[in-house]
Amino acid sequence: MFRIQVAWSKMPKGGVGTSGDSVELVERPLGGVTLILADGQGSGPAARRISRLVSMKAVSLIADGSRDGAVARAVQDMLYTAREGRVTATLALLTVDFATRSLVISRNSPAPVVVRQEGRVFRIDGAAEVIGTYRRTKPQVTELDLVEGTICLTFSDGLSQAGRRYGREIDWAAWDARLAASDVDQLADLVDALMQDAVDLDQGRPGDDISIMALGVRRDDQSSLRRLSASIPF
Template sequence: MEIQIAVAKVTKFGSLESGDSVEIIERPNGGLSVVMCDGQTSGREAKMISGMVVRKVIGLIADGIRDGAAARAASDLLYTERNGQYSVYLNILSADLQSGTIVLSRNNPTPIFVAQDNHIECLTGESQPIGTARNIRPLISEITLTPGTTVVMYTDGIANAGLNISGLGLDICTALEAVMDEENPSADRIADSILGQAIRLDLGKPQDDMTIAVLRIAAAGKDQIRRLSVRLPVPPSQDE
């Protein structure tokens, strides 16, 4: 069995800083976690706040703290730092080898999609952004970690793509179905496909920061080598 994780993101058109922050961390007892935070605006302040939240969460997970408790602690930190005047959306997606499960922790109204055995489920439900009160709890779902499972989570820039231009948004379920019809698509392929469709709906000029994270459980890897690949486009003004 092999855990694949892919993250793809783009900054709001005209903005130099993304308010979305995302990090991947290896869990102390085996597995991987993706922590994704969506600031409520774009730009430097949103980046600073979302980055602070993500760093807090990954630090706690690295210390062995459970995902739900890490999310609550990050919420308390943000509440204290900003006097309850600033909220962010937070997702934690974990492949936990110790429990043999995929754990989905959500303080975000944007749903998470889970594909298994040619069936796609949309996980929704009331959830509250963090930072506006103490001890805000995430909405947690847990599924068995089995080959063939694919989980897709994303920020509201993707969910709202196209709405301000044509009034027609992205149907994530249909987009995921289309790419899953391909023969054994990789996590990278799924993330790039959905993000690409969102950007096209905004006519190539994203109206908000967009981030997507895909976790896919493959039946087996081709070897025992661990790999991490990152691509960071550098704006021309910084590449001279």
């Protein structure tokens, strides 16, 4: 039996109380879970409305049984139609599908998905257009085997830009090494530490919304217990 671990962390742009990013977790009707990260154009409440529109449409489609590639295309068509091609958003889906016993990664985002699998750290990146601008935009979809110890991690562009105002940036070589050595049970600590690194690089005042989400797979002790915890300010 496998157990799925998930973790996410969000920080709004410095001086803006509302993050323009949305992160959601939805259970799949045939078994499995999907993590959703949507980043609306801009920042603050206006961007939040866009990301919520995108993420809630994705949640609804996944709950109805749609596959991730179809979900991403339908969300793109919805946003393009609703905003007449004038608003963009990014969308990333990380799925563990129990029915196919696979990991499915769907990207409409410039940010890569960083994967640790069987002792190797690699990136799923390359061309993946943002949604909302062009009628025929398609997602980049990658399917991987469901392997014990796998970790998938992705983020919004605020993480990629962290520190650049000060001539600094995330040391990905160091983080790849840390990811390679991490246990799946340490996923929340890993995400929190990466967020703190980004905030420190921006000297405590992020230049853009930062969101990080991660999903891991480990062997289980046959327990059927499910748990979820969160920490949310208001």
